[in-house]
Amino acid sequence: EIVLTQSPGTLSLSPGERATLSCRASQSISSTYLAWYQHKPGQAPRLLIYGASSRATGIPDRFRGSGSGTDFTLTISRLEPEDFAVYYCQQEASSFGGGTKVEIK
């Protein structure tokens, strides 16, 4: 079973700053299988990135996914107020990482 570990657990940043979120797999996975989601309290999760680096429909280009093998990264170039949320990586349309909360500093 592949385990995804996300770090940091919480990221405290100000609007306009850059956010870098990490997702590490316990063994190598195909980039095809790696997705990122945004989740806000009381809302449905939102697909941001699939295939490690492809943005989903309607996702702004400040969201960028990268990585391969065991190490994947979600970068938000300049945080907007609506970007403060919890972010999850997922592998092979099944298990999720534990999440990274991006909070306002």
Add this chain to the structure above:
Amino acid sequence: EVQVVESGGGLVQPGGSLTLSCAASGFTFHDYWMTWVRQAPGKGLEWVAAIKGDATAKNYVDSVEGRFTISRDNAENSLYLQMSSLRVEDTAVYYCARAGAPWAFDYWGQGTRVTVSS
């Protein structure tokens, strides 16, 4: 417009049963894998089960295997999750989602809450 809407959540005693439903619209339902994902209070997302468009393949997370059954009715554009032998640790918001992107879930419902408690 693609929509998925869950229903059927509620309060149930440990050992009890409950069936969740998900009504889908705005897309050709039988063309897509569908899935259930849950979030326990204060925890992260957990994938629960998935079913292929023609229902010929089903997958479950180990913790629900043998207790939960995923099914679908393509004529009714509906997805179901039959839950039995429920445990306190099954308490969560359950989301229905479409697997519409390669190996990812592109449309999600707002969720339905299941509470297992005596």
